[in-house]
Amino acid sequence: MNQNYGIIAAFDTTPELYHACEKVRDAGYSQWDALTPFPVHGLDAAMGMRRSNVPRFSLAGGLTGFCTGMGFIAWLGLSEYPLIVGGKPMFSPMFAFPVSYELTILFTAFATIFGMFFLNQLPMHYHPVMKAPQFVRAMDDRFYIVIEANDPKFNATAIRDLLAKAGGKDIVELES
Amino acid sequence: MGAHASDTPAPAILAEVNPAAVPRPVLVAHHRDFHWITEKICGLVEGKTPVWWWWCFGAAAFVASFTVAGLTYLVSTGVGVWGHANPVNWAWDIVNFVFWIGIGHAGTLISAILCLLRQKWRTSINRPAEAMTIFAVVCAAIFPVFHVGRIWFAVLPGWLFPFPNSNGIWQNFRSPLEWDVFAVSTYGTVSVLFWYIGLIPDLGTLRDRFTSAGNVFKARIYGFFAMGWRGSNRQWSNYEMAYLILAGVSTPLVLSVHTIVSFDFAVSLIPGWHTTIFPPYFVAGAIFSGFGMVLTLMLPLRAIYRLDDLITQYHIDCMCKIILATGTMVGYAYSMEFFIAWYGANPYEGFAFINRAFGHYAWAYWIMISCNVITPQFFWFKAVRQNTTLVWILCLFVNVGMWFERFVIIVTSLARDFLPSSWGYYSPSVVEIFTFFGTFGVFSVLFLLFIRFVPIMPMSEIKMVIPAADPHGSSKH
Numbered sequence: 001m002n003q004n005y006g007i008i009a010a011f012d013t014t015p016e017l018y019h020a021c022e023k024v025r026d027a028g029y030s031q032w033d034a035l036t037p038f039p040v041h042g043l044d045a046a047m048g049m050r051r052s053n054v055p056r057f058s059l060a061g062g063l064t065g066f067c068t069g070m071g072f073i074a075w076l077g078l079s080e081y082p083l084i085v086g087g088k089p090m091f092s093p094m095f096a097f098p099v100s101y102e103l104t105i106l107f108t109a110f111a112t113i114f115g116m117f118f119l120n121q122l123p124m125h126y127h128p129v130m131k132a133p134q135f136v137r138a139m140d141d142r143f144y145i146v147i148e149a150n151d152p153k154f155n156a157t158a159i160r161d162l163l164a165k166a167g168g169k170d171i172v173e174l175e176s
Numbered sequence: 177m178g179a180h181a182s183d184t185p186a187p188a189i190l191a192e193v194n195p196a197a198v199p200r201p202v203l204v205a206h207h208r209d210f211h212w213i214t215e216k217i218c219g220l221v222e223g224k225t226p227v228w229w230w231w232c233f234g235a236a237a238f239v240a241s242f243t244v245a246g247l248t249y250l251v252s253t254g255v256g257v258w259g260h261a262n263p264v265n266w267a268w269d270i271v272n273f274v275f276w277i278g279i280g281h282a283g284t285l286i287s288a289i290l291c292l293l294r295q296k297w298r299t300s301i302n303r304p305a306e307a308m309t310i311f312a313v314v315c316a317a318i319f320p321v322f323h324v325g326r327i328w329f330a331v332l333p334g335w336l337f338p339f340p341n342s343n344g345i346w347q348n349f350r351s352p353l354e355w356d357v358f359a360v361s362t363y364g365t366v367s368v369l370f371w372y373i374g375l376i377p378d379l380g381t382l383r384d385r386f387t388s389a390g391n392v393f394k395a396r397i398y399g400f401f402a403m404g405w406r407g408s409n410r411q412w413s414n415y416e417m418a419y420l421i422l423a424g425v426s427t428p429l430v431l432s433v434h435t436i437v438s439f440d441f442a443v444s445l446i447p448g449w450h451t452t453i454f455p456p457y458f459v460a461g462a463i464f465s466g467f468g469m470v471l472t473l474m475l476p477l478r479a480i481y482r483l484d485d486l487i488t489q490y491h492i493d494c495m496c497k498i499i500l501a502t503g504t505m506v507g508y509a510y511s512m513e514f515f516i517a518w519y520g521a522n523p524y525e526g527f528a529f530i531n532r533a534f535g536h537y538a539w540a541y542w543i544m545i546s547c548n549v550i551t552p553q554f555f556w557f558k559a560v561r562q563n564t565t566l567v568w569i570l571c572l573f574v575n576v577g578m579w580f581e582r583f584v585i586i587v588t589s590l591a592r593d594f595l596p597s598s599w600g601y602y603s604p605s606v607v608e609i610f611t612f613f614g615t616f617g618v619f620s621v622l623f624l625l626f627i628r629f630v631p632i633m634p635m636s637e638i639k640m641v642i643p644a645a646d647p648h649g650s651s652k653h
Contacts, residue, residue, distance in 0.1 A: 014644065014646065014647040017647070018619035018648075023269060036407055037214075037407055037636060038637070039409070039415070039636070039640065040409070040647055047410075049409075052418075054417040054418045058421045062425075076349065080342055081345060081346055083350050085350055095350045096349060098352075098358070098359070099354070101357055102358040102362040105417035106362040108421070110369070112421045112425075113418060113422075116415060117403070120414050122385060122403040123403040123404050125404040126366060126376065127404065130406060135384060136384040136385065138407050139215045139381040139384050139405070139406075140381065141210035143222055168237075
């Protein structure tokens, strides 16, 4: 087993990072990541990533919210305490709609956020890349590529070579 | 996110038609780079608390104490301390509620609707505008919660929230007032979530800067809220999607909130309230008043913190134009209400509108017209939009005018309804005046805490819109 977490390389500009990501992707690595201070346009494609799964959570949340609203108001009017108010029907989807609509949005928002946290494995207050002294600039103005040691194709020399050729600077190994 | 437009070659037709290069206004002036943005915005949080901040905070806390005193007196004595009496049983409490909730709408418009419309100029103003939304909702919520008098009854016997009373009877879900509870509480919650999600990357930046500066205490606090964000692109991908979906659901939310607020009136039978124009008219008015408040807050902030490179003249122009557009819509709605009152041939409706303009409350009506219809028309002129002092003063008039709009709608309609024998005249009590005056202090206290402890602009989003962020060279798209 390799005791290091992986290899990190720095890039100064977004075009450099973008083309380096394409090269790492084409070299067939799978356990790697780019660290950027802001989402770089088109980087998902350059890294060969699939579309995010967050919308599935949102859809589930929205449907749950709508059914909760309709179901709750129907249960109240039809079963829990049927009460005639102004000669109106005990239940109608018309008057239940505004509340169900708001609950759709409320549940969608919560599902989206918790789905995002779940997929991103947050909160994760410790991560090996955070220990690196250069990490402070990953949230400021510099861009990094990290290739992890548990990648099946991991080979320190080949990776250093690949990253250096792609324009990476300050290439170092990260402790795990 | 699948194949991006930027990864496909430009269509061949482009060479043939040779489109003219449209000059885009710069969103960050003076070619500032990534590091400058970080230093500028983090510097405001990391620096020493300025003296003016303490003065403002003290003054705001003093003003806020009026609300605390007014509400304490209300709860200990009873809702009779407010000036409501038959026939005007709804007055300043709901006027103030609608006023504050309307102000919040501009924040959500900036963060959600302009995000979906890809208006990149929103980036530097969306964080303070969203903060404004949250604090405005806090101020708005004071009034419906406290108008029940014994506030602890708002929850358990369910005077507001859905719980049954001691006879097992639940709320009337056919009533727009109950819809409003759901609309406003959803709005407040989603606004906080949206704001917090936007903050996570910036809190990560602050965490790392405090860590490298050796300030363990602050690094822990900011780090706790940053959730361990590390700017990984695999995280950004999910984050961007979540942000887009939140913008997508906040858009129908913000439109629905003021629609439902307008249902409080439109679903009733009172002349002057019972109209179908209310939902769009209220939403336009809300955005109008909200942008007035955004500029009222943003212009002093820009001057004090020297944010001219981030909030450029272009940003101010855009906001003034939105005020102009929505103000004109509101003016159109006023005239259309009059037209329909005549065209509908309902004598009560016709009387309600004649009475608004020429009756006992005519002074309020004409303040409303001059502030909301005439004031925004000045923004047609570039010279006015470029004079920040003048813009600020005009925005104050917008704020005043929109408060009077709600006062006119609510009070004049109730004071003169169907039977002359049940007519009346409403004046606020001193307790009401103090409570409302104090909400400006509550709002200012919260906003001052925000500009002191939270990065006031979304650094990651501003970095995204400067030319250096484009991985394909800035000229391509």
